[in-house]
């Protein structure tokens with residue numbers, strides 16, 4: 042179980058998260074919705090350790106993650122697929138994937154994971170020797186997700202995986218997230234595409250200006266008139 | 279023909295030395311986007327350590343000339359690597375999150391500290407390497423005679439460059455170094471300890487620079503505490519020539535610079551040697567601002 046307790050984060054002197062409380066149970070897909078600048082990415086960055094909180098705690102089971110450096114957090118089973126993908130453009134697709142498995146040393150098992158990722162995203166197998174920077178946006182997103190899975194995480198943090206992708210690709214990515222979750226990986230999904238995210242997720246949080254404004258089952262958030270008005274394009278959907 | 283061949287092999291040997299030093303600049307720049315201005319002094323430290331070890335341990339007498347020189351080189355490389363790691367720890371790591379200019383000032387300070395320390399220990403005058411460490415023979419290459427030292431220097435630098443290239447391209451840690459050079463935070467998210475990558479770079483670069491210092495001592499026979507400045511500048515030029523941050527680029531840039539300089543000095547004018555080197559640099563940068571092997575693929579699309 043991943044827990045954020047009264048999490049506060051500052052950039053310089055400016056506090057941008059004002060006491061976030063959030064839990065993710067094993068096996069769940071939890072989505073975090075919210076307008077630009079609400080603090081969604083900062084929340085994920087604090088879980089994966091790239092940003093350190095000024096108060097509160099991030100715990101995974103009993104381990105306080107916020108006291109660990111990012112590379113140790115990966116070893117505890119948390120993989121973060123960051124906003125904007127951040128693939129290594131001048132390395133090949135396969136090198137990118139292998140880097141995802143940096144914390145592992147079981148060579149045989151690593152190649153099994155890689156084969157699984159090539160099954161999830163067959164286009165990556167075709168392009169395995171290509172430089173990652175030459176891939177299309179959608180392919181880069183697939184690579185970023187695949188690279189995240191290479192560490193065999195218990196929890197996968199996805200920051201706006203559908204950003205800038207054509208609708209058909211978005212559908213593919215969301216279906217794959219479902220498959221990944223079905224294989225036993227817990228997913229935390231930050232999305233602008235609120236409707237698709239709520240349809241996929243079990244539970245959801247709505248963030249506003251660095252606070253959690255709402256928390257509920259995904260189905261209930263989908264039916265919530267306030268959520269519909271603010272995030273689902275208004276009216277009864 | 280004979281003259282050309284002599285100048286060519288000489289240029290290749292000097293180019294190998296430039297390349298080894300250039301690798302230190304380019305690797306540090308790759309990961310930290312910092313020019314390690316003290317790198318030239320690490321090179322000088324290598325040649326002084328080589329001198330001290332040569333005159334105190336008599337390795338060639340004990341182990342024979344072949345094994346003696348190899349053990350000597352390994353000791354010099356190991357010691358300079360330690361100095362490099364210490365430099366990172368003391369002068370650069372505390373400034374990792376400070377404005378870039380602070381690290382530049384710290385680098386210049388470290389450079390002054392090193393060269394002055396060498397002067398205080400060894401004196402300001404030229405120091406002479408003992409004679410006869412390597413036999414003064416020449417090797418017969420297709421009827422042309424090339425001094426053994428030259429062949430050994432070129433051979434050793436090529437072997438080290440191939441080993442480094444294989445390490446960077448083929449091993450897990452090598453790939454982690456390349457990843458950290460592209461995007462440190464993304465590398466952290468892969469579980470890479472970037473501090474260890476940086477330490478690694480500050481071990482490898484200085485080790486190669488130290489080896490180059492030893493080579494200069496063996497090749498030219500005399501060394502001085504200020505020589506890191508000129509060699510550093512040339513090697514830095516070579517790194518830019520090849521595309522700073524690019525490892526094969528530093529190798530190609532170093533060799534090319536050595537050859538161009540040697541041929542330019544022989545056929546144009548020795549007085550123009552440095553001008554030719556920097557002229558080539560300016561020309562390449564106008565035609566290809568990223569250097570010869572600078573990034574060809576966008577890192578982010």
Ligand SMILES: Nc1ncnc2c1ncn2[C@@H]1O[C@H](COP(=O)(O)OP(=O)(O)O)[C@@H](O)[C@H]1O
Pocket residue numbers: 052057075076077078079080081082083084
């Ligand atoms: N590196 C940073 N330095 C300073 N402020 C930042 C930084 N990153 C984000 N912010 C600010 O923090 C707030 C939350 O940003 P972010 O977490 O990226 O929101 P979201 O992902 O929901 O769009 C915004 O006001 C943003 O401007």
Ligand SMILES: [Mg+2]
Pocket residue numbers: 078081082083124
């Ligand atoms: Mg964001």
